[in-house]
Structures are given as structure tokens and as C-alpha cells.
Amino acid sequence: MNKSEKFKEDILYQFINPEKIEKAPEGFTENVMTGIEIESLSSVVTKPDRSIINIPIISGLIIAALILSAVLLSTTDKKSMVFSFMDQLKNVHIALPDVNFDKLIGFALPEWMIYLLIGLFMLYLFDLALDTLFHRERK
Amino acid sequence: MDYRGDIYYIEEVLAGKQSAFTYLVDRHKDHVFNLAVKICGNREEAEEISQDAFIKAFRSLAQFKMKSSFATWLYRIVYNTAVSHVRGRKKGPLLLEDFPAAISDCIGTNSTEDEAEEEYRKALVNFALQKISEEERGIIGLYYYEELSTEEIAMIVGISRSNVKVKLFRARQKMVEIIENVEKENLIYHE
Numbered sequence: 653m654n655k656s657e658k659f660k661e662d663i664l665y666q667f668i669n670p671e672k673i674e675k676a677p678e679g680f681t682e683n684v685m686t687g688i689e690i691e692s693l694s695s696v697v698t699k700p701d702r703s704i705i706n707i708p709i710i711s712g713l714i715i716a717a718l719i720l721s722a723v724l725l726s727t728t729d730k731k732s733m734v735f736s737f738m739d740q741l742k743n744v745h746i747a748l749p750d751v752n753f754d755k756l757i758g759f760a761l762p763e764w765m766i767y768l769l770i771g772l773f774m775l776y777l778f779d780l781a782l783d784t785l786f787h788r789e790r791k
Numbered sequence: 792m793d794y795r796g797d798i799y800y801i802e803e804v805l806a807g808k809q810s811a812f813t814y815l816v817d818r819h820k821d822h823v824f825n826l827a828v829k830i831c832g833n834r835e836e837a838e839e840i841s842q843d844a845f846i847k848a849f850r851s852l853a854q855f856k857m858k859s860s861f862a863t864w865l866y867r868i869v870y871n872t873a874v875s876h877v878r879g880r881k882k883g884p885l886l887l888e889d890f891p892a893a894i895s896d897c898i899g900t901n902s903t904e905d906e907a908e909e910e911y912r913k914a915l916v917n918f919a920l921q922k923i924s925e926e927e928r929g930i931i932g933l934y935y936y937e938e939l940s941t942e943e944i945a946m947i948v949g950i951s952r953s954n955v956k957v958k959l960f961r962a963r964q965k966m967v968e969i970i971e972n973v974e975k976e977n978l979i980y981h982e
Contacts, residue, residue, distance in 0.1 A: 663963075663967050664963055664966060664967065665935070667912045667915060667916045667970060668916055668935045668936070669909070669912075669913075670936050670937075670938055672909070672913070673821060673822065673825040673936055674821075674824055674825045674828040674829075674834065674837070675825075676820040676821050676823070676824035676841065677824075677834070677838055680816070680820050680824070680841070680842070681813055681816045681817050681820060683842055684816050684820075684845045684846065685810075685812070685813055685816070687842055687845075688845075688846055688849050689809075691846055691849075691850070692809070
């Protein structure tokens with residue numbers, strides 16, 4: 653169907669002039685290209701940190717382990733594998749090296765201080781391990 | 792001016808030459824903008840929609856399977872962007888009294904009689920367009936301004952060809968009715 657046939661058939665063609673379309677404003681192409689450049693840059697900056705995905709997995713595993721251990725330890729069956737393992741643990745004697753700190757530093761330290769220092773050291777190692785795990789990609 | 796086909800520039804963009812997209816924007820911007828104006832009814836929002844549509848097209852260019860023309864694929868993005876934009880905004884319907892009563896209200900002071908007539912018709916059609924739904928505006932825009940076939944419109948809008956024909960028929964009827972009402976009101980006003 654050519655244009656004149658369409659015109660006769662369709663009353664809207666008396667009002668619509670397809671040759672007179674709305675033109676895009678000045679600088680439209682430049683604005684689009686700027687938008688695309690910004691988009692490309694922001695997609696680089698906001699690249700998801702894969703290590704963050706590990707956080708819920710690790711915390712989930714820890715919670716699961718805690719729940720499991722709570723369930724297993726609360727059982728009344730004294731002959732269970734967990735209790736026999738705990739018995740074995742009691743037989744292991746962990747002794748701290750017998751260092752006389754009083755002589756080393758010249759004054760007396762409270763008895764619990766050594767446990768506090770060891771605890772702090774363990775926390776430092778734990779923190780170091782977490783930092784290495786979660787900040788690896790950022791470095 | 793470079794007259795290579797769209798496919799050439801698409802392949803350039805996909806190969807990493809981002810600047811090749813400029814040619815595609817330049818080539819299609821007026822048609823994209825016109826469709827957006829027809830659907831949303833004003834130039835400011837249409838500019839925003841058109842830019843958004845081009846950015847979306849750039850982002851998903853790798854998904855363009857070349858089964859249709861690039862223009863058809865692009866129109867689909869513009870249509871969907873514009874329709875969802877219009878749905879998201881809260882705007883009351885236009886009343887018949889909102890249309891300027893006289894031709895002189897629609898035109899600039901330096902216009903000739905022919906230009907005045909053309910401006911009046913344009914205002915009348917735009918008024919009627921704003922009284923129909925956004926989907927119908929899109930279909931009218933694609934059919935009358937972009938002069939696409941009902942088959943192409945069906946691909947863009949995502950409905951069957953027969954459904955396009957039905958919607959087109961209804962939209963046309965509504966618009967004609969609105970235009971006739973406005974003209975009738977204007978005749979009464981001038982008498």
C-alpha cells in the first residue's frame with residue numbers, strides 16, 4: 653500500500669506528517685557517549701569483591717559447626733564418639749614452657765598475665781589470617 | 792560521512808572500539824527520540840529516555856543476535872524504557888479543556904498560515920496521543936511516524952501481529968474521536 657492509498661483510507665494521515673519527526677537535541681550523541689564512558693568506569697570501580705562472598709559461607713560453616721557440636725555434646729550417651737574423643741583430650745597434657753618471667757624482667761607479673769599474652773597472640777594470628785583471606789584481592 | 796551498515800559498527804564496538812558506537816547513535820538518534828517523545832509526551836523526559844535506551848543498548852550489544860535489524864532491536868529497548876518510565880510517573884489525565892481553543896494559541900508570532908496550520912495539527916495529534924495509553928502511543932508512533940509494518944511492530948512490542956492490528960485499530964478510533972471532539976469544541980468556541 654503506497655502513501656496516497658494509506659492517506660485515503662486512514663483519517664489520521666490527514667493530521668500526521670511522518671516526514672516531520674522530532675529531532676534529537678543538540679549534543680545528544682556526546683551526552684550518550686559520556687554516559688557510556690561513565691558507565692564503563694563505574695563498572696570497573698564497582699567490580700564485586702569476590703572475598704566478600706566468602707563471608708556468609710565461612711560464618712555459615714562456623715555456625716553449623718557450633719550447632720553440630722552443641723547437639724553432639726548435649727547427648728547423654730556417654731559412650732558416644734565425641735565423649736571418647738573428649739576423654740582422650742583430657743589425657744593430653746599441654747604444658748607451657750617453664751620460664752621464670754620474674755627473673756627475666758626483674759619484677760613479678762600476675763599469674764594470669766601469661767595466659768592473657770598468649771590469648772592476645774592467638775587473636776593476632778586469627779586477625780592476620782582473616783585479613784589475608786578477605787583483603788587478598790584488594791592488595 | 793561514513794555510510795557503512797550498522798553491523799560493521801556493532802562488530803567494531805564488540806571488538807572493543809567503544810567510539811564506533813557514536814555512528815550508531817548518530818544514525819538512529821532522531822527516530823529513537825521521536826518515538827520516546829510520542830510515548831512520554833515531552834522533550835525533556837524523551838531525551839532522558841533516549842539516552843537511557845542507548846546506554847542499555849550499548850550494555851547489551853553482545854546479546855543482539857542479528858535476527859532482526861539493529862533499528863528494530865533498538866526500538867524495542869526504547870519502547871520498553873519509555874513505557875515503564877511513563878507507568879512509573881503519576882500524572883493526571885488531560886481534559887478536553889486543556890487543548891488550546893484557537894490555532895493562534897499553538898503557534899509562534901512569526902509563523903506563516905501554512906506553518907500555523909501545521910503547528911495546530913501537530914498540537915492536536917499530540918493532545919490526542921496523550922489521551923490514549925502509553926502502549927497505544929508507542930504503536931501509533933511506530934506505525935505512523937516510523938512507518939513500520941505491523942509485523943515489525945509485533946516484534947518490537949512483543950505481541951502477535953493480529954494483536955497489533957487490533958490495538959492499532961482501537962488507538963486510531965480513540966484518536967480520531969478525540970480530534971473530532973476538539974474540533975467540534977473549537978467550532979463552538981469560534982461561533
